[in-house]
Amino acid sequence: xxxxxxxxxxxxxxxxxxxxxxxxxxxxxxxxxxxxxxxxxxxxxxxxxxxxxxxxxxxxxxxxxxxxxxxxxxxxxxxxxxxxxxxxxxxxxxxxxxxxxxxxxxxxxxxxxxxxxxxxxxxxxxxxxxxxxxxxxxxxxxxxxxxxxxxxxxxxxxxxxxxxxxxxxxxxxxxxxxxxxxxxxxxxxxxxxxxxxxxxxxxxxxxxxxxxxxxxxxxxxxxxxxxxxxxxxxxxxxxxxxxxxxxxxxxxxxxxxxxxxxxxxxxxxxxxxxxxxxxxxxxxxxxxxxxxxxxxxxxxxxxxxxxxxxxxxxxxxxxxxxxxxxxxxxxxxxxxxxxxxxxxxxxxxxx
Numbered sequence: 523x524x525x526x527x528x529x530x531x532x533x534x535x536x537x538x539x540x541x542x543x544x545x546x547x548x549x550x551x552x553x554x555x556x557x558x559x560x561x562x563x564x565x566x567x568x569x570x571x572x573x574x575x576x577x578x579x580x581x582x583x584x585x586x587x588x589x590x591x592x593x594x595x596x597x598x599x600x601x602x603x604x605x606x607x608x609x610x611x612x613x614x615x616x617x618x619x620x621x622x623x624x625x626x627x628x629x630x631x632x633x634x635x636x637x638x639x640x641x642x643x644x645x646x647x648x649x650x651x652x653x654x655x656x657x658x659x660x661x662x663x664x665x666x667x668x669x670x671x672x673x674x675x676x677x678x679x680x681x682x683x684x685x686x687x688x689x690x691x692x693x694x695x696x697x698x699x700x701x702x703x704x705x706x707x708x709x710x711x712x713x714x715x716x717x718x719x720x721x722x723x724x725x726x727x728x729x730x731x732x733x734x735x736x737x738x739x740x741x742x743x744x745x746x747x748x749x750x751x752x753x754x755x756x757x758x759x760x761x762x763x764x765x766x767x768x769x770x771x772x773x774x775x776x777x778x779x780x781x782x783x784x785x786x787x788x789x790x791x792x793x794x795x796x797x798x799x800x801x802x803x804x805x806x807x808x809x810x811x812x813x814x815x816x817x818x819x820x821x822x823x824x825x826x827x828x829x830x831x832x833x834x835x836x837x838x839x840x841x842x843x844x845x846x847x848x849x850x851x852x853x854x855x856x857x858x859x860x861x862x863x864x865x866x867x868x869x870x871x872x873x
Contacts, residue, residue: 524735524737526712526715526737527539527540527541527715527732527736527737527738529715530679530715530737530738531738533628533656534560534565534603534628536560536561536563536593536594536603537560537563537564537565538563538858539858540728540732540738540739540858540861540862541564541565541717541737541738541739542559542563542564542565542728542738542739542741542854542857542858543559543564543565543566543567543605543717543738543739543740543741544556544559544564544565544566544567544740544741544742544745544850545567545569545607545689545719545740545741545742545745546567546568546569546570546605546606546607546631547569547689547742547745547746548569548570548571548607548609548689549569549570549571549572549752550569550746550751550752550753551566551567551568551569551607551745551751551752552568552569552580552583552750552751552752553568553580553581553583553584553587553604554587554750554752555745555748555750555751555752555850556568556584556604556605557584557587557588557591557594557603557604558748558750558849558850558851559604559745559850559851559854560594560603560604561591561593561594561851562850562851562852562854562855563854563855563858564854564858565604565605565628565629565738566604566605566850567604567605567606567607567629567631568580568581568584568604568605568606568607568627569607570607570608570609570612570613574608574613574614574617574618574621575614575617577606577617577618577621578617578620578621578624578625581602581606581621581624581625581627582625584602584604584625585602585625588602588603588604600654601626601627601628601652601654601655602625602626602627602628603628604627604628605627605628605629605630605631605658606621606622606627606629606630606631607630607631607632607633608630608631608632608633608644609633609634610632610633610634610635610636610640610641610644611634611635611636611785611786611787612785615643615644615647618644618648619647619648619651622648622651622652622655623651623652626652626654626655627652627655628654628655628656629655629656629657629658629678630644630648630655630656630657630658631658631659631660631681632644632645632657632658632659632660632677633659633660634660634690634786634787634790635787636787638666638669641659641670641673641675641677642673642674642675645657645673645675645677646674646675649675656677656678656679657675657677657678658677658678658679658680658681658717659677659680659681660680660681660683660719661680661681661682661683662682662683662684662685662691662692662695662696662697662702663692663695663696663697663702664702664705664706664709667680667682667706667709667710668709670714671709671710671713671714676714677714678714678715679714679715679716679717679737680706680710680714680715680716680717681716681717681719681740682699682702682703682706682716682717682718682719682736683696683699683719683720683740684696684697684698684699684700684701684702684703684718684719684720684721685697685698685699685720685773686698686699686720686721686767686793686838686839686840687699687719687720687721687742687793687838687839688742688743688771688792688793688794688836688837688838688839688841689742689792689793689836689838690786690790690791690792691720691773691790691791691792691793692789692790692791693773693788693789693790693791694791695789698720698721699718699719699720699721699722699731700730700731700734703716703718703731703734703735703736704734704735707734707735707736715737715738716735716736716737717736717737717738717739717740718731718732718734718736718738718739718740719739719740719741719742720838721838721839721840722739722740722741722744722840723741723743723744723838723840723841723843723844724744724843724857724860725856725857725858725859725860725861725863725864726860726864727739727840727843728741728857728860728861729860729861729864729865732861732865733865739857741853741857742838743761743837743838743840743841743844744840744843744844744853745850745853746758746761746837746844747761747762747844747846747847747848748847748848748849748850748853749847749848749849749850750849750850751850754823754824754826754827755824756823756824756825756826756827756828756831757827757835758847759824759827759828760795760827760828760829760831760835760837761795761835761837761841761844762844762845762846762847763828763829764795764835764837764841764842765841765842766842767837767838767839767840767841767842768839770795770796770841770842771793771794771795771796771837771838771839771841772793772794772796772800773791773792773793774791774792774794774800774803775791775792776799776800776803776812777792777794777799777800777833777834777836778792778834779809780799780812780813780816780832780833780834781833781834792834792836793836793837793838793839794834794835794836794837795835795837795841797827797828797829797830797831797832797833797835798815798829798830798831798832799812799815799816799831799832799833802815812832815832816832816833819831819832819833820832820833
């Protein structure tokens, strides 16, 4: 375990090594999931809410759940033992600042600014109201890492997201994690801890990322198949069903547009499982007709997801490694134990 990794984990006194982080997936990563991950020795994140003012109620719920967990019942002066994510392009800074000031999450994860200068603005505001809250920034290119190293408000950690990731990642200029991560490690040269994200779903991927220099690993798609995720059963079944993620997933804005989601900065595009909407779009069906078919199926509930479904199933290229639904705590412990076992075996082989 590197000194940076040890230092990072030490900041979160409930966490155990290696540090397993659940991604701040919008809406689907709520208080129950975040607290369950932290309770198991990881670091759980609450994802951005539909409207920023909803975050106050969500953090209140997380605080209540924390008080019920003896291993997370920290002194009043300490931060809430979960993190929270904000999408800078769509969230409101004033409301977000109020939420961070009141509940003091241990980490704020910043992502997708309209202008890179917004990262400094948001970081400064959060540090002013909660000095012990760490700032993590998610990036998908080496150029973004370089910019953060020169920033007036450098983050406490950088999340390196590979193009394999589900949800909204770099549209065209991102690299796969195992090419991007080691180059970022060399560039940072021990100044800032790096978290690895994108395409990690089990202990094998986590071990590989740690060996490449990550101080911790982030999983998103795997936690969609947890009992605590706020997810439609049809969506969750599709996560379990899908395989061969290199072929069965793609980056496209189509699903966003069908759901009426617009406004993302042009650098970003989501990865999701291919379904009937995408196939018909590729075949030349008009958007208006696709929208009509999409909305009709959404009204039927769970049938909106699946290979014959039409709505978004955001998921990473590692979706084929997600084969069952488990409690989030079991996922954390299983990966941590698997990593320890693999790294002990590797060390023994060297001896």
